[in-house]
C-alpha cells in the first residue's frame with residue numbers, strides 16, 4: 609500500500625483458507641473429514657507433501673504427478689517448488705479447463721510452519737493477490753498437548769494467535785479441566801477467533817471456511833465477523849475478567865456448549881466450575897504470553913494519506929512484532945469503508961466494501977502482536993493520523 613494508491617474497487621476473488629496447527633495436532637485428520645463433506649466439493653486442497661497425507665483411499669484419478677481428483681470432487685495438489693508457483697499454475701489450469709473448476713482453496717501448512725510467510729505470499733504476489741483472497745486462518749490445537757506446546761513452542765503460539773478459527777482436536781481423549789483451561793488461554797491469546805470443537809461441531813465446513821474477508825454474497829456480515837473488533841475492545845493484553853465477559857457475551861454458541869457439556873456430563877461439577885474459573889485467572893496470568901492483541905478505534909473519518917503513512921511507519925518500526933493487523937477504516941476520501949489486513953511488514957491491497965456492516969462507522973484496527981504495547985501504537989496513531997496539522 610502506498611500513499612499514491614487510491615482505494616480500489618471490489619473484485620471477486622477465490623477464497624483461500626490456511627490450515628495450520630502444531631505437529632500432530634490433527635490437521636490431516638480434520639482435512640480428511642472435511643473433504644468428504646458435500647459442502648466442500650469444488651475445493652482445491654494444497655498440501656506440502658502429498659505422500660504424508662493419508663488421503664489415498666479417497667482418490668479416483670490423477671490429473672498429473674502433482675494433482676489428484678478425489679471422489680468427493682475435491683482437487684488435491686502438492687506444493688512443487690513454492691506456493692506462488694503452485695497457486696498460479698492451479699489457477700491457470702482451472703482457466704484452461706485442465707482441472708475441474710474449484711471455488712475455494714485450502715492450504716495445509718507443515719506443523720512447524722510460522723504462518724506469516726505463507727500469508728505474506730498470499731498478500732504480496734500481485735498475480736495471486738488479484739485472483740485469490742485470504743478467507744481466513746484455521747488453526748488446530750491439540751487438547752491433550754496444546755497447553756504444553758503453547759508454553760514451549762513459539763510457532764504454536766503464533767499459529768493460535770493469528771487464527772480466525774481455532775479448532776480444538778482430541779477433546780474426546782483430553783481431560784475436561786485441561787480442555788477448559790486451554791480454551792480460556794486461547795481466548796486470552798486470541799479473543800477474536802471463534803473456537804470450534806472438532807469432535808462436537810457437526811457443520812465444520814461452514815464454521816471453518818466462511819471467515820470471509822470479502823465475500824461478494826454476504827460481505828457486510830462477514831467483515832463484521834472477520835474483524836470481531838468488539839472482542840478486543842476495552843483493551844487486549846491482560847485482564848482475564850474482561851475477556852471472560854467478552855467471551856461469554858460474544859461467543860455464545862461455543863462457550864455455552866462447552867459449559868453445558870461440563871455440567872451435563874457431571875452433575876455437581878457446575879458448582880465446582882466457579883472455583884475452577886478462579887484457577888483459570890491465575891493460570892492465564894501465570895502464562896503471561898508475550899503475544900496479545902488490542903484494538904485502536906477512532907470516531908471521525910480519517911485521511912487516507914495519513915492512514916497509509918501510519919501503516920507504513922508502524923510496519924517499518926514494529927513489523928517484526930506484528931503478527932497480524934486487521935482493520936475496517938472510515939476514510940474521508942472514500943464514501944464506503946475500506947478493509948485492510950497485514951502481516952508483519954506487509955499489507956494486503958486494501959479492499960473497499962459496498963457498505964458498512966452495521967451502524968458502527970468507527971475506524972477499528974485490530975493488532976495481534978508480540979512484545980509490543982498498545983500505548984506505543986496508539987501514540988503513533990495519534991501523532992500521525994489524528995493530530996491536527
Ligand SMILES: Nc1nc2c(ncn2[C@@H]2O[C@H](COP(=O)(O)OP(=O)(O)OP(=O)(O)O)[C@@H](O)[C@H]2O)c(=O)[nH]1
Pocket residue numbers: 629630631632633634635636637638718719720777778779780781806807
Ligand atoms: N482421539 C483423537 N485423535 C485424533 C484427533 N485428531 C487427530 N487425532 C490423531 O492424532 C494423530 C495426529 O493427527 P494428524 O491428523 O496426523 O495430525 P497433523 O497435524 O496432520 O500432523 P503433522 O502433519 O505431523 O503435523 C493421529 O494419530 C490422529 O488419528 C481427535 O480429534 N481425537
